[in-house]
Amino acid sequence: MLKNTLIIFLLCLLISSLVKSQEIKTIKGDHFELKLAPQQKAILILFPCYPCNIEHTQTEAKFLKDIEKKGISTLLLDYNQKLYLTEAKKKEYTEELHTIFTENNIKKENIFIGGFSSGGNVAILLSSYLIKTENSIQPKGILVVDSPIDLEELYKGAKSDVQKNKDAEAVAEGKFLIDLLEKEIGTPQKDIEKYKIFSPYLISSNSTDHIKYLKNSKVRLYCEPDLEWQLKNKKRQYKDLNAYKLEKAYHSLLDMGSQNVEFIKTKNRGIRANGQKHPHSWNIVERESLIQWILQPS
Template sequence: MISCKSEKKKEFEKEVKIETFITDDFEIIKPIEDSKAVLILFGGFGEKAVDIKREFQVLDIAKKNQISLVLMNYSNKLWLEENDKKNLATLLQNTLEKHNLSHKDIYIGGFSSGGIVSLLISNYITGMKEFYIDPKGVFIADSPIDLLALYKASEINIKKNFSDVAVQESTWILQLFNKELGNPKDGISNYEKHAVFTSESNYTKNLSNLKNTKIRLYTEPDLNWWKVNRKTDFEQTNAYYIQKLSKSLHKLGFKDVAYIATKNKGYRANGDKHPHSWSIIDKENLFNWILNNN
């Protein structure tokens, strides 16, 4: 018997070949052929490119979607001075230009303090005519955006003396902030000048150039975890101030701001449950946002 049915040809996905460039400042992983967009990532305090790869595990999905990654070694910053902004913006522009990526759709994001850097540098680049790498979108993952609130939460942590980790970190924060920004009892202008957001005065000027930029604010308000492990109230968490920032930006008419509160997604690469983690970001959804402009 002769069959007249035509067999469907198997469709094979074209293999995306990538190339990697490593310097002291960054690691670039990009398709050899045309990439569809560029994603610049900043890690949390002290994190380097290798840590981002371990905690975010984004290489495979970026390759599949033909998106170039720029993993920054730039960390140890809770705010950016003017010279920091100019130097970082220049580094990013020169890097993207050198690797033929400056004309692509650019997205910038980061975890924890890396989210602070992402928002501040995106606002700076967008507002300066000498730079032409304005990001189409920027996102943060559980970042301590309000420095004044962080100062006050640190005072509470030391007074409670419940968690050694929290006390050590809080002691360091108070010493650093008192030295560099001053005691807020003497005035909060330095905190407003340097922070992404100061909720006490509803100060959002440091984001004013991003009114037409897509913004995503990820956080996991796991109240039970914070209460059990740090004896921390919701009002002392990053999630509380991220939520307040979202509401403020909406009232100010920012075009596209999404507050994304997750549940039970916060886990470190070693399996430890922790709401302050890269893993709260849904990678598939993030890449759809980048590629589909939604």
């Protein structure tokens, strides 16, 4: 009888241990939320859009649901309101990542860094810095979702939106961007070298100072150039869109010899969590394709 009781007790301990080993561990910090996969095969680090936060990313990026069960840990960051990064910010974010990785015993393997809108700019610039400085944190892949990677073109587009006066939201955003860029960088006419330094990519001079470091990494550039929607709602043509700039950067990476860069133009996926149709959306990232891309051996 005692022997049977002991066996049952040991089996209960074993089952309890197995259940715990399959649990997703969530850790929250001042500027991050980390979800550790039970058996980590990769880690996905994501930056939010300019006015956004972790909660926004969780709500809008539907591909994140239960992605940890596929072996992909997620690190969602709260660092926002950045169209570019200074050298000081690159160092600060790098140190923060090291702290998170060290304190939570995260493997520095199969690291993917991405972002939506301005968060994609941050992802490119930080990834380039990590690769350039041969940091111990090395991105295997970079995920860019409809990002305004050319700040000169962003400035020109803001001016155009204000002048066209087609959409109140676009006009307000345009005025905000003009004021922000002029205060922080200047105007492209007078300060083009600063735009070259801070932009992930610059079409006017085919500046590849940042993206050249990504040529040996896996890169996905997502966009949904819904021209019918853009013309009707914003009075924009293809050249006005983030998609056009991303396509230019894609071809520049190909010209540099990149074998793992993808330019992904989606259709009818731009639906936000509230049901609103909008091509500038986290939802253009397709879940199963993303998981396969992250987990496939390179």
